[in-house]
Amino acid sequence: MKFIKNLLNQTNRFLLIITILAFTAISITGCNPSNFKSNASQVPQLVTSILSDPKTFNYALSSESPNIFGYTYEGLVSQNPITGKMEPDLAESWQVSEDKSKIIFTMRPGLKWSDGQPLTVDDVVFTYNDIYLNEEIPTDVRDILRIGKDRKLPTVKKIDQRRVEFSVPEPFRPFLQNASAAILPAHALKQSIQTKNQDGKPLFLSKWGVDTPPDELIVNGPYKLERYDTSQRVIFRRNPYYWRKDGQGKPQPYIEKIVWQIVESTDTSLLQFRSGGLDSVAVSPDYFSLLKVQEKQGNFKIYNGGPGAGTSFLIFNLNQGKRNGKPLIDPIKSRWFNSVEFRQAVAYAIDRQTMINNIFRGLGQTQNSPISVQSPYYLSPEQGLKTYNYNPEKAKQLLLKAGFKYNAENQLEDAQGNRVRFTLLTNAGNKIREGMGSQIKQNLAKIGIQVDFTPLAWNTFTDKLSNTLDWEASLLGLTGGLEPNDGANVWSPEGGLHVFNQKPQPGQKPIEGWEVAPWERRIGDLYIQAAQEFDEAKVKAIYAETQQLAQEYLPFIQLVNSYAMAAIRNRFEGIEFSALGGAFWNIHEIKITQ
Numbered sequence: 001m002k003f004i005k006n007l008l009n010q011t012n013r014f015l016l017i018i019t020i021l022a023f024t025a026i027s028i029t030g031c032n033p034s035n036f037k038s039n040a041s042q043v044p045q046l047v048t049s050i051l052s053d054p055k056t057f058n059y060a061l062s063s064e065s066p067n068i069f070g071y072t073y074e075g076l077v078s079q080n081p082i083t084g085k086m087e088p089d090l091a092e093s094w095q096v097s098e099d100k101s102k103i104i105f106t107m108r109p110g111l112k113w114s115d116g117q118p119l120t121v122d123d124v125v126f127t128y129n130d131i132y133l134n135e136e137i138p139t140d141v142r143d144i145l146r147i148g149k150d151r152k153l154p155t156v157k158k159i160d161q162r163r164v165e166f167s168v169p170e171p172f173r174p175f176l177q178n179a180s181a182a183i184l185p186a187h188a189l190k191q192s193i194q195t196k197n198q199d200g201k202p203l204f205l206s207k208w209g210v211d212t213p214p215d216e217l218i219v220n221g222p223y224k225l226e227r228y229d230t231s232q233r234v235i236f237r238r239n240p241y242y243w244r245k246d247g248q249g250k251p252q253p254y255i256e257k258i259v260w261q262i263v264e265s266t267d268t269s270l271l272q273f274r275s276g277g278l279d280s281v282a283v284s285p286d287y288f289s290l291l292k293v294q295e296k297q298g299n300f301k302i303y304n305g306g307p308g309a310g311t312s313f314l315i316f317n318l319n320q321g322k323r324n325g326k327p328l329i330d331p332i333k334s335r336w337f338n339s340v341e342f343r344q345a346v347a348y349a350i351d352r353q354t355m356i357n358n359i360f361r362g363l364g365q366t367q368n369s370p371i372s373v374q375s376p377y378y379l380s381p382e383q384g385l386k387t388y389n390y391n392p393e394k395a396k397q398l399l400l401k402a403g404f405k406y407n408a409e410n411q412l413e414d415a416q417g418n419r420v421r422f423t424l425l426t427n428a429g430n431k432i433r434e435g436m437g438s439q440i441k442q443n444l445a446k447i448g449i450q451v452d453f454t455p456l457a458w459n460t461f462t463d464k465l466s467n468t469l470d471w472e473a474s475l476l477g478l479t480g481g482l483e484p485n486d487g488a489n490v491w492s493p494e495g496g497l498h499v500f501n502q503k504p505q506p507g508q509k510p511i512e513g514w515e516v517a518p519w520e521r522r523i524g525d526l527y528i529q530a531a532q533e534f535d536e537a538k539v540k541a542i543y544a545e546t547q548q549l550a551q552e553y554l555p556f557i558q559l560v561n562s563y564a565m566a567a568i569r570n571r572f573e574g575i576e577f578s579a580l581g582g583a584f585w586n587i588h589e590i591k592i593t594q
Contacts, residue, residue, distance in 0.1 A: 044592045045257035048280045049269050051429060052458050053230060053262055057217055058208040059182045060131050060139040063496065064462065071236050071258065071587065072219040073182035076105050076124065081581030084482050086176050090119070090183055090220065094176070100534070103166045103175060104159065112241040113185050114224045121164045126186035128156040130193050136202055138506040140496045141181045143489030147172045149528055171532050173539065174485040188218040222253045222588050234260040244588050252588040264429035273567060274298065280583055283565035284432055285361040291567055305564035305579035307365055309372045309480035313556040314440065316343060316473050318501045321511035328469050328511070332418050341402035343554040347388035348395040349447045350440055355560055359435040367561040369547045372480030374580060377543040386551040395447050412448030421450040425464065426475035428455035436559065437475050469502055481580065484543050485531050491546070492524045500555040519553045
């Protein structure tokens with residue numbers, strides 16, 4: 001599970017990743033969309049948008065979205081977002097041993113990198129052994145490869161020129177799915193792994209940043225990066241060495257060029273789509289009615305994939321640690337945040353149905369589980385999952401029970417007389433999320449809590465979340481998928497995205513006094529147990545307990561699950577829209593017909 005809310009066509013892996021938005025946007029700053037429109041008849045291209053600049057071009061070091069990797073890299077296998085089945089990518093087949101301790105992958109013959117060099121088993125072994133399994137490389141991929149309570153890692157070895165063997169020390173149910181991580185080029189990256197900087201760290205840690213010339217980026221996916229203009233656009237060009245061909249032997253993908261325009265305004269994205277400057281735009285609830293009546297006139301169709309695969313939530317910083325002797329969080333506020341009754345009271349005080357009606361225009365549903373509704377392991381309220389329907393009186397009762405009190409002005413104070421007030425952060429530029437934050441501020445005021453709602457620029461926001469850790473409360477989201485183990489790095493207390501109580505990651509300043517609550521450790525242990533279990537009924541029972549614990553102790557106060565919708569020009573053929581994969585998960589099959 002990685003951070004925040006937009007599944008940007010990462011069909012090679014359904015890892016959960018930090019994202020910026022619930023809805024994408026497009027900028028007119030520094031570019032003229034009409035230029036792209038006029039070129040469409042000359043070069044088959046897709047023009048769409050992202051909300052902010054990519055943060056890195058290094059797949060192994062990325063934990064955020066938007067990123068380029070859904071178009072530029074493939075793994076050995078991928079998961080079809082429509083059927084949920086694992087399908088071959090760079091590997092043409094695989095064989096699982098009877099005891100399920102080994103998988104042997106057979107690579108496709110004749111694979112090449114975007115520079116024309118052969119892509120071989122040696123690249124697979126390098127990618128896993130030298131990068132993903134290398135403790136010197138701070139990659140989130142390693143978190144989902146860890147096995148059992150001892151957090152052991154698989155072994156990867158070459159059998160012959162086309163076969164590679166993955167072995168695990170004990171049963172690991174998501175074994176096959178985890179082979180979807182991108183394969184990276186040994187000939188381009190091995191030296192940066194082996195060479196250390198003056199601090200003794202691999203040069204790989206600074207390899208392939210966003211300032212890297214596109215020609216130096218070696219990829220294996222359907223597209224390669226052609227150009228990146230900061231704060232303006234990202235341009236992809238078809239990879240001439242990509243392996244896929246259609247039934248008639250014609251190279252895929254069919255679309256020659258993809259343009260992502262970069263902007264920080266969803267209003268601008270709507271204007272550009274309506275004027276013809278964009279071929280696709282994510283449809284936020286506040287735009288749905290306007291766009292729906294224009295479908296025929298605008299020659300587009302709105303696809304509705306139903307409830308999105310991701311979640312949106314409010315979290316408090318539960319980290320009780322110190323850096324250089326200074327608490328990360330004011331100890332007074334930390335006591336509030338670490339009170340289960342306080343978190344439950346906040347959950348009861350948020351009017352999620354009004355949020356759906358007013359902000360989401362009815363195009364969403366209440367979210368109660370951290371596991372995607374599409375997952376076979378999702379536990380519904382009807383099956384016993386605890387919910388927090390709007391009940392401000394119950395919220396007040398919980399606060400009084402926890403030792404809080406109200407002053408003469410009906411303001412909430414703690415037992416020592418401290419006014420209950422905290423800062424709520426989110427990413428700026430997202431109208432839906434900003435609307436949610438404003439409503440939360442109003443809702444909590446009704447139970448005497450003052451919220452200072454502060455949208456921040458994305459880079460500043462993520463620096464607080466993952467580096468300085470000096471935030472109080474945040475409004476965020478997680479992308480989703482079918483396999484909950486993809487969220488192991490969120491639920492493992494040591495995981496790279498255990499954001500509500502983050503342990504410092506490699507290279508960060510240490511924290512003294514970092515504590516893990518018993519329920520927190522229990523959820524992490526259950527995720528390990530679920531990955532070891534092959535009896536589906538037992539797996540469902542294990543994940544049911546994780547969801548019940550999450551709803552009881554509320555490390556995430558779940559809010560609203562918006563419908564996944566996108567408007568797409570009718571000139572594109574082969575769209576198979578899904579909440580999990582989005583509009584262009586099968587980009588290699590999509591054609592332009594006009």
